Amino acid sequence: MITALVVIPLIGALFVSVAPQSRARAVALGLSLLTALVALTMWRNFDGSSAELQFVERYTWIPAIGAEYLLGVDGFSLLLVLLTSIVVPFALLAQPAGRGFCALMLITQTALYGTFTAQNFVLWFLFFEMSLIPSFLLIKLWGGLNRDRAAVKFFVFTFFGSVAMLLAFLGIYLAHGTFDFARLAGLGAARLLTGNVGWLAFGGIFLGLAVKAALFPFHTWLPDTYENAPTGATMVLSGLLSKMGIYGFIRLLLPLFPHEISTIAPWLLTLAVCSILLSALAAWAQSDLKRMVAYLSITHLGYCMLGIFAVAALPQRPPVEAQATLSGVMMQVFNHGITAAALFYFVGLLEQRRGSRTIADFGGLMQRTPLLCGWMSVALFSFLGLPGLNGFIGEFLIFKGSFALAASATAVAVFGLLFTAVALLRCMQALFSGRIANDAASFADLRRNELTVVVPVSLLMLAIGIAPQWVFNIFNATVIQMARALA
């Protein structure tokens, strides 16, 4: 079943690259939705009360180095699989796209499914790296003004992180002779590696993931990349690729190195707080709409990092708080994926209409395009963490848990909520109100086909904000088990 998930987009990419240029997007969308259907079937048959890996597929692959073909999902994996199934089709709809673009998007989708389901490091790393190449090409070929620089910067940064991570895992393999996540996690509770080797390995993996999750100060590739990537690619980058970092932190770093994290927790928490506050402040100073959203994305990822580090900060972790934090992080991952993608979608719409993303070029949109402004406001307020919309649930739980586990860092981090609001309201004021910018007369409101994309996504945000239980049901058992393993 999971293999189908991974393979369909890959074969799809081949199909798309021979499809007629005008049909390419439709074919890609169809295939992407087909995999989404597979993911939905998986969700239907998923036993939410069990924390075990499900739909496991295990075959020997390269026995010499202990690399198995091992795919499986627990609650957290499934959550991200579902997120991928939502965001990729959404991103395909964001812009007119030709053969190459669609094929690359589908390859990215394969890589994402693989990353979120692989349970063996070698396989995982393969998919992890595989996502890099199509994203690089998407930016490089269809990106904005500074696409060359952005693409290479993105590539170099993440590549460097990957190398560090690979080395670290080689070290672990040499010590324990296995690449299996579950077995390594079992060893992690009692110090995987001691002394300096342990720290080296921790450092390598940490670096690789921190770059991916854009933790301060490894985040500077992100604004450039998001700004210059084409809309669809930005949606996938922000909605999904950044989540690979968070996923790695929870799947690898927390179970493998709880001792190391807890030893330097104050420093890590400081980095997370810097991520949150400095990016929110920097967002305020941006004149480019896309760059602003990019910075706020770093803030939102920062909340996740805060939660992850807080969980490991204390040697004693009350299960309630650990569960709250982990649930919050997973919720935040899901919600940020949807909301960030939606916001970048709207930014893309504005860019298509106005030919510019500079905030100062807009104004008075509310009078001309009430529908666009209304639905965009839903995404903006969700990003701002307004209760009643999806963003709030995750943030509340992260803060609830981390306040008990790391009170002072959390108390400072909460001001991220304030600065985020300042940045977003400044943007709303400039965009929606005031005088109508000169050529806004030709500015079209949401079209019917755009509405059919926007409305379901907005309703999803609202549904999660009001009745989030169905999302929690996906990962509750996994959270309980993770919290127990950490206790």
Added chain:
Amino acid sequence: MNPWIVPNLWIIPALPLLASLCILSLGKARRRPAALVAIFAQAAALVLAVAAFAPTLATPGFRATHNFTWFTFGENAVRIGFVLDPLTAAMLMMITFVSLCIFVFSTGYMAEDANFTRFFAYLSFFSAAMLGVVISNSLLLLFVCWELVGLASYLLIGFWIHKPSAAAAAKKAFITTRVGDIGFFLGILWLYGTSGTLLLYDGGRGALEATSLLAIASSATFIALLIFCGAVGKSGQFPLHVWLPDAMEGPTPVSALIHAATMVAAGVFLVARVFPFFSSGAVDGVTPALTVVVWVGVITALMAALIAIAQDDIKRILAYSTVSQLGLMMVSLGVGGVAAGIVHLLAHAFFKALLFLGAGSIIHGSHHEQDIRRMGGLRRLMPVTFATYAIGMMSLSGVPLLFSGAWTKEEILHGTAHWHGSPIPHYLLLLGVVLTAFYMTRQMIYVFFAPQRTQNTPHESPRVMTIPLIALAVCSIGLSVILTPAWPWLHQYLLGRPAEFHLGRIIQPMLFLSAVLVGAGVGLGVLLYRNAETSDPLAQRQPALFRFLTNRMWLDEIYHATVLRLSAFAALFADWMDRNVIDRLAGGVGGFGQLLGLVTAGVDERGINAGVNESADSTRGIGRLVSTWHSGRVQNYLRAVAVGAVTLLIVYAWLG
């Protein structure tokens, strides 16, 4: 056991919420149905509020809750719920009734507005959120509704979106209140961590009940003060009051409903709702948390009353008077008079809505003139507005005997006189009474008594606007019946005690004192403004003082020069640092990686020359890109992997 209404309390806010969604989907053209839907939903909510009121009447001190699980994370349920007690019931009645009056008034006031339907959608949404706040039995649910109230306020202040000033005011309101909400949020987190529940009442296990209060005793002061931050923001208390006068950029019915009668009172309501946190560990009714509440209230009450003296915009005067009255309510809560504070809140809601709607009627009638110095002679031209406005003014000033405001204010002064903390707040509030009477007299003289100053003859407003005025005026007077010391029914109802009638108690020393003070204020006002021209007599006599007050004590300017400039600078600094320092640093690390490849693989032209950004700049075109990719990067990468693996082996062998 529970009356049927308790588990169904959610219907009360759900009705206006549904109305709001319904109106939004109706579209811009259906003006009449939109107004009808909104008013009908509000009326139905009022009926249900009465139904909720009934059981609390039957049993003194009635309290029933209905709790349920919102969601479960891990093994823990987050529970929320509704509570019905006298506080909830009284607030429900007040909100639904005042809202209904204001909705009806708005059909007249907004009749010519192009976005008439959107206005009613927002108003209904506001009403729903506000009703949600008062029925919440969980601080979490309360916070959710609290933020939605803030959103509604944001939307309505910025309703005339083409006005840049309105958009700025909306943003200011949202952000200023959010500053307070950060504190509130932290308070919630702290409480949740220590007591393990956010339910207020839960059959003995709720956060406000004895067991939990004992458990959080050591941190109760901090929790209370953090929650108070939220109240300070929402209720426009010093130092976060600056947004409220600016909020008058919204349409006048909005000012009446949100920024006078209901939303701004939410802070006072919140403090009353979680009062046990504030009073936990009290000695003689004094705790550190309550002392803070008292002093914040006193400073706010006095400062706002002073500023109100020197304002010329009719709505701004009322706005500052609202700030001042909210301060008064806070003082009352701080000295332990919860019932007195809430009773003043309820009475204030009626007469302040009346005053604001009156101001709306005046503005409407005088062709959108808001400067009181350019009004005049409206006594004859707008008789109904004049009569009702006068009733509102006398209630606000606290003219004894007939008007509700007098009794409630007297009760508060009574409380401060007996406070063990300090005698000073009492005297400062007495000064506040004089000031209130003074600035209201000034306003009355300018607007109604002075000679007419405009060419455009003002006209009385249509009946759809005057009838709500009359209804609110009747309530402002009629409410006194249940407020007098002879039969303080409302106090006792809120305290959960049956009320007794003693005519003798109506004669109180405080009554005479406040009569004298109000008389002094009114007298002073008449004396000073009797023959006032467009230039203010006070400004002629004390120009420096007057300018100080007109400019709102330069508090906005001070904030601009300090907090705002500092954070704007911080934002620019964060951006600059990101571009120029951290990026370089990270580039340096990247360079180090390349160095690693370089050292191990011998000479590599590309590796020598390229820092991260330079190599990025030098890469042009796909052909070259691919060739770079083949000749440089991948090989570097593989080399690095190989070298790293070897290094690690060596290190490992060496250490292990």
